[in-house]
Amino acid sequence: MPKANRQPPNTASDDLLDVDRTALRPLAERMRPRTLDDMVGQRRLLAPGSALRQSVESGHVHSMVLWGPPGCGKTTLALLLAHYADAEFRAISAVLAGLPEVRQVLAEAGHRFVDGRRTVLFVDEVHRFNKAQQDAFLPHIERGTIVFVGATTENPSFELNSALLSRCRVHVMEAVSPEDIELALRRALDDGERGLGGRGVVVSDQHLHLIAVAADGDVRRGLTLLEIASELAAEGGAVTDATLEQVLADRTRRFDKGGEQFYDQISALHKSVRSSNPDAALYWFSRMLDGGCDPLYLARRMTRMAVEDIGLADPRALPMAIDAWETYDRLGSPEGELALAQLVIYLASTAKSNAAYVAFKAAQRDVREYGTQDVPMHLRNAPTKLMKELGYAKGYQYDHDADGGVALDQTGFPDAMGERTYYRPVERGMELKLKDKLDRLRGARRQAARKRADNDTAEG
Template sequence: MGSGLAIEYLMGSCYLVALREGISPFKLSPLKNIWYNSTKVTKFMDTKKGEKHIPLAERMRPKTLEHFYGQEHIIGERKILSQLIKADCLVSIIFWGPPGSGKTTLGYIIADQFNFPYIFFSAVLSGIKEVKQVMAKAESHKKMYGQPTIIFIDEIHRFNKAQQGAFLPYVEKGDIILFGSTTENPSFEVIAALLSRTKVLVLNPLSEETLTLIIKGALADKEQGLGRLKLKLEKQVLKMIIDYANGDARRALNTLEISANLVKDDKITTEEVKEALQKRILLYDKKGEEHFNLISALHKSLRNSDVDASLYWLARMIAAGEDPLYIARRLVRFASEDIGLADPQALSIALSAKEAYDFIGSPEGELALAEAAIYLASAPKSNRAYVAFNKAMKDVEASPFEPVPFHIRNPVTDLMKGIGYGKDYAYAHKFPYSTTAMETFPDKLKGRKYYEPGNLGMEKDIKKRIEWWNSLKEKIKREKS
């Protein structure tokens, strides 16, 4: 398989061909909040002018894949990005990864390999007006020169549905190649129509080894880095910076730069790094993926009866600023969904924790949530009620209009009574053991079994009760027949 075919196999139809020869550069009128380039992206990264005013992280931004550290799973030999560039083939891409993992840099590098006009949008600052203006110019350029325009949208998840939708027809026609970067799960934050026309590339937090290479490279680079200062960095100080960076190259380089500005001699010590660092902020977006990751971790730790892990994830969410009442609601849901009738008291405990937090507030009320989490994690588990209810709901969805049997209808008026409402109804309390063999399902669903109790906790007793009632009803039927 040739390289071009390999890309087509990997990513679907590769319909854009670089037209490098004899094409005039594309000029755009400057628009607010948009960077634009008529030839090479690296012009935006030229750090020779006014170098001292440009952050170290920007000065050290790699300009080629050869100088890019990390993300080997997408840029390594025979991996998708290197294959794209070799095949001279470009498709729309969403770069999804944590801050400082190289999303924007990879967009720059790829665009720099193709002699296409390049436009940078900040989703935080740009509006629908700017989007439409640029799309019109991109469409015009494609008609005139047969060449697409590369559009890079930083933080694409901050564009609303209407703004994202404005790009869609131009992606479909090939007027633009869309690059988007996001820290949030595209499944939640990018409209489905746009997502289906792009390739999502997942970037990982940078490893300690990769961050070490980046930091040491910045210390050694005399042209763009801190090499002229001849600074020394001991292993424990390097580790301190890396631990704080948490996989984020930008954070690591920013910390290094501030620390370098604080040194008293040629050695960066832990004191300078501590001074450079403020209290570490937990990255958390209440509507973003990390929100869902943490609540998932709490829910699954509770389900797995791991008390200590449940407390850890609960503490993580509270420390990150999650609404404790949201957590309380999730505990209530867990009690009914994953414990159910194995321990009916669990639901009361969860509801009491919510009421206690409502009454006391933070931080004291958080202890009530912790107590509830401990109880729920240690309680016997059963999802039998949850499964049973879902089975019933499926029957309702399949047959939503099954008529109520006449004998269990309520004859409110004489007319209703006259046409058979309530006829042959057997009032349970008039019979021994307060039950009858009367059928209460719709005719088409007779004999359905939804709830099958388990053998843990209270459900053992419930199982015995249900078996007793069923055997009693069968006995009544036999006697009646």
């Protein structure tokens, strides 16, 4: 077959094509940092002289897991690792890739390793891989075939295999501050090559700050908002209040209904109620609603708070929680949310006691420790003649007939246990009155028990 005529490459056309392709990429991708000094945020992790920075700059990189919120720079840091180490960069997403794709990438890395070139394998959303998929990386990490860099927004302790964690160092990355995001936005506005510098878009300091705050710790999100605002402003125009009103109208805060942020925020809500801080409790309640949390879940959790942390210090808290729960169930959102907000304020403001909770746990421990104890004879039910003849209910003192309405000279516990004290009311709220009463009764019971013991000794 005749050889095809090969034309020399049209360099000018290729260059123009590359420029066009670059222009099609989102601003956040075009402005991705090229050096460690270009990265914004992560001052603790990448500070001059830090262990990770020294490792990256020397090219002696290690397998790691980068744990942090979206847009904090996990992908960028992985790219820089490969750049400084002069290694091949390969990226896969655990959302899209399966085990066959993983094996193919690992096989390619193996061939590259034989040829003397390392591969930095970046696995985005690594927590979405199951155990078998995570295990596939282990031998390749051990042999050094790949430098594994996993990125996750979830707590690695819960989401990643211990075998994988033992072979990687976990680096915690933080949400980027508004000030650092603002720095990235200014760079994008000034950069004529990759950014918006050639468009002449004018953004005031105030508007730039509003965009940085709306980014909510996510640099990528901030750059995306800036790009949209600049498109609305048109070339040579200015970003106005009206422009930002359109751009920021539907922004949402970071929240993961099934992830660590969810449990961190419900923990903050519960602990703010427990600390009698209604303002903080209302804030976290509002944050969770804003993030899309099911209000019925919050109603259930607050009912638990009424039982666990308020208890008998204010017995009104539990029915109030049930009422607020039912109110929301009937009214729905947004009207029913006010009932839940009132409940949050009340629970955080009223007296607190976990005495009932502690008492219940203590009684459960004794049940496990002492096993199946016989009910004392005087407390047993005696519905038949035979049972009465056997001594069932013998010696039982009917409390309503006793002085003061309490028969003090009898125990309510199995003989092997003796009297126990589980419930210790606090000196707050309604429990203060309960404490006074129980202190008197318990003291009288102890006195009666001592008197009974003295009589038994004397008779013996």
